[in-house]
Amino acid sequence: MNTEQFRLNSYPSTTALRLRQLRVSMIAVISFLFAPFAFADEVITLKTRPGVSQSLLLWEPHASNPETVILLIPGGSGNIGLSLKDGQATAERPHLFLGQREVLLQEKMAVVVMNAPSDQEDLTQDIRISSKHVADMQVVVQEVQRRFPKARLVIMAHSRGTISAAYLSQSLGDQVSALVLLSGLYQAYLPGPKMPSSGPGLSKIDLSSLKIPTLLVHHAKDACPVSPISDFLPILLPKIVVDGIANNDKVAPCGPGSNHWFTGKENAVGQEIINWISGKPWKPSLP
Known part of the structure; x- marks a missing residue:
């Protein structure tokens, strides 16, 4: 060669x-x-009062310029235990909206979950109606509006969180485009041995006076002592009533696994809420 x-x-x-x-x-x-994509939620920490911080969780993925931002306010203590683990943001304590995440993350939306402020391990009813708590939440809304200035704001809350949501909506007026209350605490209840959360509830607020579109969602067999269906039925606002079997006696009536959390129907409930928010046909009752 x-x-x-x-x-x-x-x-x-x-x-x-x-x-x-x-x-x-x-x-x-x-x-x-x-290749598998790993979207890391973002933890946002805000200074709201001297020595006090307020953390939020921004779910990923979200639209860069969303038409709607949903601000989620969990119930119970309000402390969902936000933290970073291996670079991933996590909520260490359960809340209703975790079971609705897949439904709530829509193409033209962004979703933000609010945590309790750093100086409060447990957001009681009295704290939730306080001026300090409202001021903290107003800072949260300002940050959301700064990040997404063209988006409309929808506040969505569960159980004890409905108190925070209603008082925030009252203070913000037309800055809020819509309000969704799930398993709301509509009346006042005194302390008792089986009372999980005593206080005024929403008894001091006329929800219809807020003058914003408001949707109420409740389970017909909610056994939580502070949110019976009898408190919900007389309110003249758009409603979704969820039905099904009564709670097993072994299940805590206000906690995960109960009708108070719409267990087994989280996605169905979430989808009807999204339909209502989006102006699509929605079902006023879910069997």
Whole structure:
């Protein structure tokens, strides 16, 4: 073999090189398209009062310029235990909206979950109606509006969180586009041995006077002592009534696994709420 033949056999032709490059490029594109994506939620920490911080969880993925931002206010203590673990933001304590995440993360929306402020381990009813708590939440709304200035704000709350949501909506007026209250505490209840959360509830607020679209969602067999269906039925606002079997006696009537949390129907409830928020047909009752 002469020198010229060696050179020709040792180096691929221009066509072969181009084919090889094209093959490598196609493999890279396919790998990119089918690689698993890990979206990390963002923890936002705000200074609301001297020595006090307020943390939020911004769910990912979300629209960069959403038409709607849903601010979620959990019930119970309000402390969902936000933290960062291996670079991922997590809520260590359960709340209703975790079971609705897949439904609530819509294409043209962003979702923010509010935690309790750093100086409150338990957001009692009295704290939730206080001027300090309202001031903290107003800072939260300002941050949401700064990030998403063109989006409308929808406040969505569960159980004891409905108190926070209503008082916040009252203070913000037309800055709130819509309000959704799930398993609301509509009346005042005195302390008692089986009373999970005593206080005024929403008895001091006329919800219809808020003058914003408001949706109430309740389970017909909610056994939580502070949110019986009898308190919900007389209110003349748009409603979704969820039905089903009564709670098992072994289940805490106000906690996870109960009708108070719409257990087993979280996604169905969430979808009807999204329909209502989006102006689509929605069902006033869910069997």
